[in-house]
Amino acid sequence: MQFEEIRQKAYAANMQLPQLGLVLFTFGNASEADRKEGVFAIKPSGVAYEDLTPEKMVVVDFDGRTVSGTLNPSSDTQTHAVLYKHWKEIGGIVHTHSTYATSWAQAQKEIPIFGTTHADYNIANIPCALPMDDEMIKGNYEIQTGFQIIDHFKEHQLDHNEVEMILVGNHAPFTWGKNAHKAIHNSAVLEQVAKMAYLTLQINPQAPRLKQALMDKHYQRKHGPDSYYGQS
């Protein structure tokens, strides 16, 4: 099997989506990139998770052209391609319609940072890109979705290496990371953070954002130069 390693990794990541309760039917996809070869493996479009195999993953280059595979790639493939092309450090991307994150996206609201669960991952609100212009929609919609994400990060001076997730307004979340495994992890965390932020505001509509000192502390203990979480 050609591109075996990324096919295996993309397959494994896609299979985690239903296990983590992040997708209904085929409403999600994960991809894993091979930076040296300039390609990524992604789920074929509309194929049920129980019918997936590593062989069925489609390999596509960063301009969205199929390089290997007989099935149509995910209809969101062009969005993945744009992100890989412009953000050189990322190695995995995940798109879901997970319940709570998608509801925040539909509400067109950023997810406020209310606690340390969120701060362990990033110390900004989870961004929400507003729905794109009609002109962009009528163009190549999936390519434009990629630029919508990249432009939102630029305009709001967010660093995609620190904030590895976004809500696309009226649509649903995208997450990324050094590989597909980390992007899946981020999708599950995002869903949990989205659920708890929702509940927090129901309990206390005036709930204050996390104070700056706690943001810094929690983020640093997982990610700073003196981080002391985990085993290395």
Add this chain to the structure above:
Amino acid sequence: MQFEEIRQKAYAANMQLPQLGLVLFTFGNASEADRKEGVFAIKPSGVAYEDLTPEKMVVVDFDGRTVSGTLNPSSDTQTHAVLYKHWKEIGGIVHTHSTYATSWAQAQKEIPIFGTTHADYNIANIPCALPMDDEMIKGNYEIQTGFQIIDHFKEHQLDHNEVEMILVGNHAPFTWGKNAHKAIHNSAVLEQVAKMAYLTLQINPQAPRLKQALMDKHYQRKHGPDSYYGQS
């Protein structure tokens, strides 16, 4: 076994209802039609899912008369019959009391179209038929439920080939499609859309409906002549 194919398909569809978390006990039923024979197979009334077999499915004609089978058909059989009789293109019908869709039906509210998950299926609000007149209730209630649905579609100029689901006010949802499998799929999607629309409004009571251009785009990419979702 007579009518083996539709009995098998109706059986398989009914068994999916508890697996997808769409029913408690026996609160739901699915049917599959054979258009050539002018009949459909439906769940027997009040039989637990774990006791179902394909043989126990009851075969009924489009006037609601039992053609084959020894058990009583579902108490909702007449509603299925009316829909099959008037809507010639559909091959499967599902009725559930799934949690979120039923709550919208009890609230007597249409489900607003808030996102692309919804638009991938249809580009209208999910309709909600108001409770029927007392006279209709006292007549043949289940037949009238069928007409309540058909009349609602007529009055609101909805096309049952495009919008394959409805909430019956104070009652619960019905979905349909080219076969029972697709109708079950629609029931699961409706439940997820209903849950996310509920959460969206809790997060932002002023959440805007999906913009027209996005509605058109998402629907077209799955259903239009140039659709590019899936494998064919």
Add this chain to the structure above:
Amino acid sequence: MQFEEIRQKAYAANMQLPQLGLVLFTFGNASEADRKEGVFAIKPSGVAYEDLTPEKMVVVDFDGRTVSGTLNPSSDTQTHAVLYKHWKEIGGIVHTHSTYATSWAQAQKEIPIFGTTHADYNIANIPCALPMDDEMIKGNYEIQTGFQIIDHFKEHQLDHNEVEMILVGNHAPFTWGKNAHKAIHNSAVLEQVAKMAYLTLQINPQAPRLKQALMDKHYQRKHGPDSYYGQS
């Protein structure tokens, strides 16, 4: 084993409670009566469901005195005894702290009848007895809980053969029926009705109660002399 039949039935009913998601740890109990012998079998107090056996069920008379069994019966035994003693037709009782029903009990609100799911079981709001007087609490609390339930039915002219469930204010639900199996069924239905009524009011705080004609229709088709639900 003495009283084998009711011990087996009480055991089977208790084991359904965790399977139906109605209890956390030991927060619930079910009993089955033998009307001829004037006794009932009930769960022992504080024993984990995974350690239960039919033999461990405690058999108690309708004055709450242990007749057979070496373990202490459930701390709610006296409440069961009072209900069996005064309501001659019932053969099973279940008490849980199920999430949504208990939340309505804590809110000290009746559950309004919003839809046909509810009307298939009874055509009244689910009653909620207000917390008892301090004097009653300081007396024999569990016996008084039984009278609190019976008195509430008398005062509100409710028939315990038609309405087989109640919320005890600040506490949690009790359900009953012709046997423990039916009482468990009622507990699961109550939890689902409680959840959907909660959601209905979140979606539409002005949601109207079910109209009278629909109440009558649904209840009659399951329970009236011309009922046509099920197989007999």
Add this chain to the structure above:
Amino acid sequence: MQFEEIRQKAYAANMQLPQLGLVLFTFGNASEADRKEGVFAIKPSGVAYEDLTPEKMVVVDFDGRTVSGTLNPSSDTQTHAVLYKHWKEIGGIVHTHSTYATSWAQAQKEIPIFGTTHADYNIANIPCALPMDDEMIKGNYEIQTGFQIIDHFKEHQLDHNEVEMILVGNHAPFTWGKNAHKAIHNSAVLEQVAKMAYLTLQINPQAPRLKQALMDKHYQRKHGPDSYYGQS
């Protein structure tokens, strides 16, 4: 294996966390103390539950110094150590980011006592410690979290033998008990109480607290000198 007994017990308790739905990924930890040896066994930091073994538990003294084990202990180890050092009677501690309890902590609200489920465990609101001062955060954060908890109990004249749980504002819950098994039990109860209190206020924002006589009664029947819950 050194300290086998507490390693086994800490392991078993940690493994219950995902089974009870209280943690996502590695967002939680449990420890078990050996009071004679002055040490406790705790989960290693950032290790997935499926990779845990009793041998991997890290044994630490009450000043937070590793005594046995090759892995880094949980990043929350210093908080556990402070609590064990100052509260001599406790033998187990659990920290989770469970959904509803964490949402109350993020909302910075005590959980009001609304019902008997809560009163069976303690007869106070579940306390919520406000986020600590910036100075404390910048110091040894995890040690300060321990003092934040102890100080909150002192200031509010709460007894840690009666109230075995707290929400740390903007962060998440801690629970404790005579051993890790009881602390886990308390974490699950806290999550359920937190969920039902949330729902209670959604149903009735004016829901009254549990009346004093019921608080006393329920607590005494489980914990008083004449308690009559359970088998001893």
